[in-house]
Amino acid sequence: xxxxxxxxxxxxxxxxxxxxxxxxxxxxxxxxxxxxxxxxxxxxxxxxxxxxxxxxxxxxxxxxxxxxxxxxxxxxxxxxxxxxxxxxxxxxxxxxxxxxxxxxxxxxxxxxxxxxxxxxxxxxxxxxxxxxxxxxxxxxxxxxxxxxxxxxxxxxxxxxxxxxxxxxxxxxxxxxxxxxxxxxxxxxxxxxxxxxxxxxxxxxxxxxxxxxxxxxxxxxxxxxxxxxxxxxxxxxxxxxxxxxxxxxxxxxxxxxxxxxxxxxxxxxxxxxxxxxxxxxxxxxxxxxxxxxxxxxxxxxxxxxxxxxxxxxxxxxxxxxxxxxxxxxxxxxxxxxxxxxxxxxxxxxxxxxxxxxxxxxxxxxxxxxxxxxxxxxxxxxxxxxxxxx
Amino acid sequence: xxxxxxxxxxxxxxxxxxxxxxxxxxxxxxxxxxxxxxxxxxxxxxxxxxxxxxxxxxxxxxxxxxxxxxxxxxxxxxxxxxxxxxxxxxxxxxxxxxxxxxxxxxxxxxxxxxxxxxxxxxxxxxxxxxxxxxxxxxxxxxxxxxxxxxxxxxxxxxxxxxxxxxxxxxxxxxxxxxxxxxxxxxxxxxxxxxxxxxxxxxxxxxxxxxxxxxxxxxxxxxxxxxxxxxxxxxxxxxxxxxxxxxxxxxxxxxxxxxxxxxxxxxxxxxxxxxxxxxxxxxxxxxxxxxxxxxxxxxxxxxxxxxxxxxxxxxxxxxxxxxxxxxxxxxxxxxxxxxxxxxxxxxxx
Numbered sequence: 018x019x020x021x022x023x024x025x026x027x028x029x030x031x032x033x034x035x036x037x038x039x040x041x042x043x044x045x046x047x048x049x050x051x052x053x054x055x056x057x058x059x060x061x062x063x064x065x066x067x068x069x070x071x072x073x074x075x076x077x078x079x080x081x082x083x084x085x086x087x088x089x090x091x092x093x094x095x096x097x098x099x100x101x102x103x104x105x106x107x108x109x110x111x112x113x114x115x116x117x118x119x120x121x122x123x124x125x126x127x128x129x130x131x132x133x134x135x136x137x138x139x140x141x142x143x144x145x146x147x148x149x150x151x152x153x154x155x156x157x158x159x160x161x162x163x164x165x166x167x168x169x170x171x172x173x174x175x176x177x178x179x180x181x182x183x184x185x186x187x188x189x190x191x192x193x194x195x196x197x198x199x200x201x202x203x204x205x206x207x208x209x210x211x212x213x214x215x216x217x218x219x220x221x222x223x224x225x226x227x228x229x230x231x232x233x234x235x236x237x238x239x240x241x242x243x244x245x246x247x248x249x250x251x252x253x254x255x256x257x258x259x260x261x262x263x264x265x266x267x268x269x270x271x272x273x274x275x276x277x278x279x280x281x282x283x284x285x286x287x288x289x290x291x292x293x294x295x296x297x298x299x300x301x302x303x304x305x306x307x308x309x310x311x312x313x314x315x316x317x318x319x320x321x322x323x324x325x326x327x328x329x330x331x332x333x334x335x336x337x338x339x340x341x342x343x344x345x346x347x348x349x350x351x352x353x354x355x356x357x358x359x360x361x362x363x364x365x366x367x368x369x370x371x372x373x374x375x376x377x378x379x380x381x382x383x384x385x386x387x388x389x390x391x392x393x394x395x396x397x398x399x400x401x402x403x404x405x
Numbered sequence: 406x407x408x409x410x411x412x413x414x415x416x417x418x419x420x421x422x423x424x425x426x427x428x429x430x431x432x433x434x435x436x437x438x439x440x441x442x443x444x445x446x447x448x449x450x451x452x453x454x455x456x457x458x459x460x461x462x463x464x465x466x467x468x469x470x471x472x473x474x475x476x477x478x479x480x481x482x483x484x485x486x487x488x489x490x491x492x493x494x495x496x497x498x499x500x501x502x503x504x505x506x507x508x509x510x511x512x513x514x515x516x517x518x519x520x521x522x523x524x525x526x527x528x529x530x531x532x533x534x535x536x537x538x539x540x541x542x543x544x545x546x547x548x549x550x551x552x553x554x555x556x557x558x559x560x561x562x563x564x565x566x567x568x569x570x571x572x573x574x575x576x577x578x579x580x581x582x583x584x585x586x587x588x589x590x591x592x593x594x595x596x597x598x599x600x601x602x603x604x605x606x607x608x609x610x611x612x613x614x615x616x617x618x619x620x621x622x623x624x625x626x627x628x629x630x631x632x633x634x635x636x637x638x639x640x641x642x643x644x645x646x647x648x649x650x651x652x653x654x655x656x657x658x659x660x661x662x663x664x665x666x667x668x669x670x671x672x673x674x675x676x677x678x679x680x681x682x683x684x685x686x687x688x689x690x691x692x693x694x695x696x697x698x699x700x701x702x703x704x705x706x707x708x709x710x711x712x713x714x715x716x717x718x719x720x721x722x723x724x725x726x727x728x729x730x731x732x733x734x735x736x737x738x739x740x741x742x743x744x745x746x747x748x749x750x751x752x753x
Contacts, residue, residue, distance in 0.1 A: 095648055115651045128649035132667045141663075142653030193653065 021224050022074070022245050026260050029070050029246065043070040046197060046229050047092065052101030054087050061087040063253035064101070069197075074223050074230045076240040079250035080276075085233045088250070089199050092231065093122045106196050116145075121195040125202040127186035129174040135161070135185050136170040142193045160188040163222060180211050187219070191228065198223075200232045204239060216242045237277050241265070249273050265325075271403050274323040281329070281370050287312075287320040295402065296341075297322050301368040307341040309397035321403050326373040328399040331360060331385060336394040343394035346370065348387055360385070362393055479727075486720035489514040497716050517721030527722065530700040531729065537616070537701060538684035541623040542631075545680045546673065548624065549631035553672075554665075556632070557639035568636070571629050583622055583693050590618050590694070614696035622690035623680075630679035638672030639665070674737065682730055702726055 028043045047069040054062040062084040069075045077085040090096040091103060094115035103111050110118055121142070129138050136157050143153045161167045164184035174182055183203065190198055203219065204212045220243050223230045234240050240247045241261040248258045249272075257264060257273045268274035271282060283306065285299030290312070297306040297320050306322045314320055330336075336343050346364040353376075360372045370393055385391060488497035489512075504510045521527045556567045574582060589595045590613040597609040612618055642665060650660035688703035695701065702722065709719035 093648075093652060115648070116654050116656055122649075122652045124645050124649055126643065126645050128643065128645040130646060130649070130664060141650070145654030145659075189653070 019220070019224060022220075025070070025072055026245050029073065030260070032070065033068075043072065045069065046071045046073075046106055047231070048102075048104040049088070049092075050102045050104070052088070052091065052098045052103060054084075054091060054096060055099045060253050062091070062098075065250075065253075065255050066101075067248060067255060067258065069229065069231060071229055072227055073245045074220060074232065074243055076232045076234055076244040076247045077250060078234055078237060078240045078247050078276075080235060083250040084253040085235075085250050086201060089122075089201055089231065089233045092197070093120060093199050094118050119195055120197040120199055121190040121193055122199040122201065123186050123190040123203055125205055127174075127182050127206075129182060129185060129189070131174055134171050134173055135166065135177070138174070138185060139189045139192050141189065146193065156192060160192050163191075164188050179206055180215070183207060183215065187222070191222075191226065194226075195228065197229045197231060200230060202233055202235070204234075204236075212239070213242075219243060241277075247277075249276060251276075266401070268323065268401060268403055271321050271323070271405050274401065274403050279326055279371060281324045281326065283322045283324070285320055285322065287314045287316055287318050290314055290316045294397070295320075297402070301364065301366045302344045303365060304339065304341050304343055306400055307397045308400045308402055310402075312402045314402070319405070321405060323401045323403050324395055324399060326359060326371040327357075328395055329370065329372045330394050331362070331372045331374060332392050332394070333385065333389060334392065336392055342397060342400075343392055344370075345390065345392055348385060348389045348391060351383075351387065358383075362391060364393075482720045482723055485716050486517050486724045487513045487515070488717045488720075489516055490715045490717055495716070496714055514717065517717040518725070520718055521721055521725055526700065527702075527705065527725075530702045530705045531725070533700045534685045534687075534702040535729075537619060537623070537699075538681050538687075541620055541627070541684050542677050542681045544620065544624050545628050545631040546677060549628055549635055549676065550669075550673075552628075553632045553635035553639055556636050557642070571632050574629070579626060580689060583626065583689055586618070586622055586625070586694060587613060590621065613694065616695070616699050618694035618696075619691050619699060619701075622694045623684050623687060626690065627680040627684060630683075631676040634675035634679065635669065635672040638669045642668055678734070678737070682734075685730060686726055 025043065032042055032045075045068045047067070049065055049067040049069075052062060052065050053060065065084075065088060077088060079085045087096055091098055092105075094110070094113060094117075098111060101111075102109055105119060130141065133141065139157045139160050140153050143156055148156070157170070158167065161170055164187065166181060166184055166188075169177065169181065174185065177185065183206070187200075187203070190200075200219075204215055207215060216239060219230075232240070232243065244261060246258060246260055247264055249256045249264065251272055257269050259267070264273065264277050268277060268280075274280045275282060283297070283299045283301060285297040285302075285306065287295060288298045288305065289296035292311045294310070295308045295312050295314065297308065299306055299322065308322065312320070344364050346362040348360055349363040349369060350361040352359040352361070355376070357373050357375050360374065362370045362372055364370060372393060484500055485497055488500055490496065491498050498512065498514065500512060502510050502512075552571075556564055556571070559567060587594070591597070592609040592611065592613070594613070596612065597606075600606045601609065646664050646668070647657075647660050650664045651657065655663060686703045687701060688707055691699055691701040691704050692707070695704075706719050706722045706726070709715050709722060713719075
């Protein structure tokens with residue numbers, strides 16, 4: 018993440034909290050107010066409210082059928098909300114047709130016009146606006162230059178590679194300098210290596226042009242790499258809107274914790290509920306979980322404790338404090354991933370816990386191997402208690 | 406291992422390949438009956454340099470078909486068109502004959518073709534056919550395009566029903582359907598009676614035996630040939646292209662002109678060819694529905710053959726019509742080739 022994005026995140030965080038620093042308060046560009054979209058009995062988008070700020074790269078993340086694409090299509094004007102309002106740059110756009118909106122969309126299939134050359138594709142939107150042809154030419158050259166496709170301007174889309182097509186689709190949508198660019202799975206059709214490179218390219222273009230991007234994706238890694246903020250959707254609702262960092266470290270629900278990165282989720286009973294700490298008794302662990310922050314739970318009720326695999330320590334030696342936050346088990350499997358390895362530890366209760374360890378030294382013999390009896394432990398501050 | 410079909414025995418001859426394939430080949434050899442001595446024709450056709458095997462054999466069948474049922478009759482008609490009318494069986498002069506057992510005399514009579522150019526009736530009939538066929542094609546396109554578009558945009562279940570309705574008339578003979586139009590269009594027919602019954606007109610409108618009736622007949626009969634190719638191109642059209650056009654600022658009508666129409670061009674061309682070409686030579690519709698004043702070349706040809714019994718002139722009419730129809734097709738194929746080359750050049 019760049020410094021630019023980091024600053025914007027801070028500003029947005031202040032604005033969301035209602036704090037007012039008049040000079041650098043980000044301007045909201047999209048306001049979605051209680052929007053619902055029904056298809057017959059099926060509720061695709063359920064009472065969603067969301068504010069997106071100018072200059073942000075905002076991701077809508079969720080599995081298939083969660084309503085993220087429907088929400089994006091409502092922003093583009095291809096779907097009309099069943100109820101609620103959509104404001105773009107302060108103007109009510111709920112019932113404005115797509116061709117009159119100050120937004121453009123990059124389609125998942127790219128939707129390049131097959132009967133037009135690359136240049137004609139990029140010029141298409143400009144010509145609709147009645148821009149003089151000399152200016153159109155200049156702008157097209159400028160746009161193709163951004164994505165280094167100037168040499169291929171006379172080709173037809175079918176003569177381009179997948180990555181080239183993706184970039185043509187991007188600049189075609191950007192050519193009209195929209196206030197907001199909507200991207201529907203922009204990297205979905207690219208292979209992994211190309212996708213990783215393109216993610217950063219996309220962020221660079223977004224920051225240099227200062228256009229607000231709203232990206233729909235199902236890939237949490239992609240959302241994490243690119244976005245200022247992420248909204249996680251499930252079954253038509255938004256569960257959490259946050260920066261990737263906050264989303265990962267402070268998930269507010271079980272679904273978010275499990276969707277955004279991998280996690281070890283323990284279900285237990287809240288036995289002690291104090292202002293500065295809570296204790297959860299989990300039958301799968303031999304010792305209770307001690308969490309060093311308070312939660313708004315009910316003593317005796319069910320609680321979920323989420324611990325990320327990299328925040329679990331693995332050792333053959335007994336930890337210093339064996340009264341809490343630890344358990345014993347046997348290494349069942351080791352998944353080597355290059356930079357790190359994931360150990361699957363089978364606890365005495367039968368529960369399998371994932372533990373990630375950095376492979377920091379090249380020639381080092383792994384200290385812990387298959388069938389070793391080990392202790393797992395974690396810091397009280399590394400546990401997040403989430404609601405179901 | 407390559408397996409070829411032996412066209413006469415119907416069995417597979419297996420040429421051995423290294424490794425495991427060899428055992429298979431041996432087995433086949435052991436199971437097969439002792440080879441029969443092959444006929445000489447067999448050797449010419451299926452062995453040696455001019456061998457007809459595998460792919461060649463498959464391609465040969467349609468060529469043979471065309472040779473038998475298209476090229477041979479065409480050659481006969483072409484031959485007759487260069488003969489002269491005479492009373493006898495057959496009713497034309499021979500093209501090639503022996504004179505005094507010494508000379509081979511080839512007589513090429515151009516009288517048939519000359520007659521075509523001299524008598525303005527033929528030229529008029531050609532022009533009339535082209536005009537009527539072209540107008541009917543445009544009418545079919547104007548009617549068929551919205552229908553094909555509607556079918557392509559409907560839900561998959563209704564789409565099949567609508568397509569079935571389009572081809573449903575084919576279950577009745579073409580001739581009977583054209584006859585049925587006589588019942589509708591004649592002076593005391595269905596349409597006139599209905600209009601008079603509703604009080605819109607006082608006396609019947611003369612519809613049968615007019616050019617109007619011919620247009621009705623051609624458009625009605627050939628509309629499915631326009632709709633079906635249009636439907637196939639429109640159905641393949643990616644809906645997100647239209648959305649992209651609208652997203653970039655096109656109103657729906659303009660998006661149609663800029664995206665849908667150019668992309669459905671192959672369907673438009675195919676549909677127009679399928680309607681125009683048979684309409685030019687149409688005989689049944691102008692004969693049954695048209696009047697004496699409307700001249701179409703198909704009808705003129707029929708008259709020449711069966712009423713005047715002037716086979717050479719009729720053949721000349723047929724050959725001229727063929728040239729008239731082949732030229733646009735060749736032109737179109739040229740155009741397509743040029744387009745393809747342009748596309749290829751663009752990729753360089």
